[in-house]
Amino acid sequence: MTAQPIQPTTPGLLHEPSLSRLLFSDPRLAPIWALIRIYVGYEWLMAGWGKVTNPAGVWVGEKAGTAVSGFLNGALAKTDGAHPDVQGWYAWFLQHVALPNAATFSYLVAYGEVLVGVALILGLFTGIAAFFGGVMNASYLLAGTVSTNPLLFILATWLVLGWRVAGWWGLDRWVLARFGVTARPALPTATGPATVPQG
Secondary structure, eight states, X not given: OOOOOOOOOOTTOOOOOHHHHHHHHOGGGHHHXXXXXXXXXXXXXXXXXXXXXXXXXXXXXXXXXXXXXXXXXXXXXXXXXXXXXXXXXXXXXXXXXXXXGHXXXXXXXXXXXXXXXXXXXXXXXXXXXXXXXXXXXXXXXXXXXXXXXXXXXXXXXXXXXXXXXXXTTSTHHHHHHHTTSSOOOOOOBTTBOOOOOOO
């Protein structure tokens, strides 16, 4: 067994371990990342679409803010006791920032969920979309709502870590190439099939 040569290092730079390179930047794992990304995107799209198309109009429309106000007041009711579900600092934010602007937050939530869902399904700016999805999950958790938020938050965190390859089976494969993050996919030529540089 021959010893592997030690790779030269550049002073001042941190080098990525081979395991993290495999998990978070190797296109061979793109199918797994695509499944995670599309699942999370579907969950967000369905949640947001249900709000946008709500026939009562309590999220968007004439009664925008009604549903959010009910949610926020429910969260504020969880601030009592020795171990409250909602912490005091977040309760202050809900009471003094979110509630007075319930209609604005209602539109932000409804359309934000739809946009995050569409971006993740298409694999477009995956890392950014997953980040904002994670922010919404964290907001709901801070408001004392569990549901699927812990799972979606964990998956969103993974997608943020794997942003370079999570959208490889999506539009990011071409979009990120334009920014020099990944190699530009080769176009078909008359002499042979297309090849895709690894990057």
